[in-house]
Amino acid sequence: MDTNLPVSSQPRVVIVGCGFGGLRLAQQLRKAPVQVVVIDRNNYHNFQPLLYQVATGALEADSIAYPIRKIFTGQKNFFYRMADVQRIDSASNTVVTSVGDIRYDYLVLATGSLTNFFGLESIERNAMQIKSIPNALNLRSFIFQNFEKALLTEDPAEKQALLNIVVVGGGPTGVEISGSLAEMRRSVLPKDYPELNLKNMQVYLVEAGPALLGPMSKASQDDAKRYMDELGVRVLLNTSIKRYEDSRAYYSDTDFIRTENLVWAAGVNGAEVPGLPVEAITRNKRITVNSWNQVPGLPNVFAIGDVAFMTTDDMPKGLPMLAPVAQQHADQLAANLQRLLRGESPQDFKYFNKGSMAIVSRNKAVVDLPKDVHFRGFFGWLTWLFVHLMTLVGFRNKVVALIDWAFSYFSTDQALRLIIRPFSRKDMKDDQGKKSAEHRTATTEYNPTPPAIQV
Numbered sequence: 001m002d003t004n005l006p007v008s009s010q011p012r013v014v015i016v017g018c019g020f021g022g023l024r025l026a027q028q029l030r031k032a033p034v035q036v037v038v039i040d041r042n043n044y045h046n047f048q049p050l051l052y053q054v055a056t057g058a059l060e061a062d063s064i065a066y067p068i069r070k071i072f073t074g075q076k077n078f079f080y081r082m083a084d085v086q087r088i089d090s091a092s093n094t095v096v097t098s099v100g101d102i103r104y105d106y107l108v109l110a111t112g113s114l115t116n117f118f119g120l121e122s123i124e125r126n127a128m129q130i131k132s133i134p135n136a137l138n139l140r141s142f143i144f145q146n147f148e149k150a151l152l153t154e155d156p157a158e159k160q161a162l163l164n165i166v167v168v169g170g171g172p173t174g175v176e177i178s179g180s181l182a183e184m185r186r187s188v189l190p191k192d193y194p195e196l197n198l199k200n201m202q203v204y205l206v207e208a209g210p211a212l213l214g215p216m217s218k219a220s221q222d223d224a225k226r227y228m229d230e231l232g233v234r235v236l237l238n239t240s241i242k243r244y245e246d247s248r249a250y251y252s253d254t255d256f257i258r259t260e261n262l263v264w265a266a267g268v269n270g271a272e273v274p275g276l277p278v279e280a281i282t283r284n285k286r287i288t289v290n291s292w293n294q295v296p297g298l299p300n301v302f303a304i305g306d307v308a309f310m311t312t313d314d315m316p317k318g319l320p321m322l323a324p325v326a327q328q329h330a331d332q333l334a335a336n337l338q339r340l341l342r343g344e345s346p347q348d349f350k351y352f353n354k355g356s357m358a359i360v361s362r363n364k365a366v367v368d369l370p371k372d373v374h375f376r377g378f379f380g381w382l383t384w385l386f387v388h389l390m391t392l393v394g395f396r397n398k399v400v401a402l403i404d405w406a407f408s409y410f411s412t413d414q415a416l417r418l419i420i421r422p423f424s425r426k427d428m429k430d431d432q433g434k435k436s437a438e439h440r441t442a443t444t445e446y447n448p449t450p451p452a453i454q455v
């Protein structure tokens with residue numbers, strides 16, 4: 001079965017995943033003499049860098065998602081099938097999907113990444129993650145449900161567990177979400193929950209390494225830590241949470257933080273698809289590619305973005321899992337596929353590092369640019385807002401996000417704290433257990449032994 005795709009005399013490029021890489025590649029092939037078939041399990045493109053704003057009620061989910069079919073309206077060589085890709089059969093040039101098999105001439109895997117729980121089952125079963133829009137909405141509901149429950153209990157330990165929030169992982173996602181939650185504690189919750197003593201609510205940010213924002217400059221790391229201190233976030237460095245049971249997040253065999261709200265942002269694995277040669281798959285489930293994004297031994301199979309493991313002279317440990325890498329891979333591969341079709345040799349990928357940034361809260365952000373340029377504070381915050389606004393897909397999304405941000409800024413309030421679809425720990429187990437079961441065997445190690453700390 002070929003899922004009713006039209007027969008074409010042109011070669012078919014099948015792209016699995018319509019995230020940053022897959023979307024850009026399909027757009028760049030709009031004038032190429034190929035049939036472009038995009039497969040994604042979701043019928044929308046998700047702008048992941050703003051997920052934490054959905055989780056903390058700053059933006060509505062449909063401000064950061066855009067329907068795939070709408071993006072490609074008018075692109076005549078474009079076809080989309082909503083499906084889960086389950087396996088690749090490279091011998092027959094076919095992908096096996098939840099809606100049938102799809103044949104390819106060229107296959108591009110742009111499947112992104114999944115949360116890495118480092119094989120810690122109690123955490124995988126009970127922690128919240130933030131990789132998708134449903135995750136972000138669940139996180140928002142779950143935290144607000146727990147505030148409601150905190151009003152109902154007389155037990156101080158239970159109340160504290162319901163109010164405490166522990167975010168694990170001091171990278172940009174962890175910093176952004178804990179900063180945002182701390183700001184919510186300061187400006188939103190006192191208005192909504194005057195009966196709760198919010199001094200009992202702590203936001204913890206737990207990082208296994210010695211600094212926040214590991215890959216950024218020392219200046220950004222120090223600024224981020226200072227901002228966290230100003231916001232009252234308890235930052236625990238050189239510390240790892242390895243067990244989470246009975247509302248206790250353990251950072252040693254016996255020491256724990258009491259919390260009902262554990263947010264896991266400590267790492268990701270590649271979202272590999274079964275069927276590729278085992279030697280092409282790295283320890284954290286990424287697909288090894290050469291400098292043309294080609295999978296070794298499979299001349300017509302390519303991988304781009306987070307799932308692709310590519311090393312360069314400058315980056316012998318592999319390119320970072322970032323949106324600009326996925327987009328630059330896509331640009332280069334679009335040109336290379338057209339070179340291959342013309343019988344020319346492909347060209348090597350070169351990464352252009354545009355810099356990195358992280359927002360901590362209102363008026364507080366850090367920015368590193370090439371040539372050791374660093375800035376922070378209000379100007380950094382404005383830069384972050386501008387870059388994210390410009391890169392959001394869709395004019396409507398840009399306008400709605402701008403209005404929501406302007407409203408929050410001038411009113412020091414966030415409008416979006418509805419518990420529309422209540423979420424329970426049982427839903428969490430179902431949601432995460434199913435999606436990441438195959439990643440449980442991840443071999444990458446999560447932090448050595450943490451030192452004892454006082455909390």
Ligand SMILES: Cc1cc2nc3c(=O)[nH]c(=O)nc-3n(C[C@H](O)[C@H](O)[C@H](O)COP(=O)(O)OP(=O)(O)OC[C@H]3O[C@@H](n4cnc5c(N)ncnc54)[C@H](O)[C@@H]3O)c2cc1C
Pocket residue numbers: 016017018019020021022039040041042044045046048049050051052083084085086110111112113130131172173271273304305306307321322323324326
């Ligand atoms: C919370 C968060 C914040 C981030 N912040 C930043 C930031 O500030 N700056 C930055 O540069 N990067 C950031 N990133 C990383 C950035 O989002 C990724 O690097 C980028 O999305 C990678 O693009 P991609 O195309 O490789 O994969 P993705 O954008 O993840 O897209 C993968 C797509 O593949 C689909 N898919 C996966 N498997 C299958 C399958 N088997 N069948 C069908 N469809 C499938 C998924 O539904 C998805 O649409 C952030 C990530 C997260 C989670």
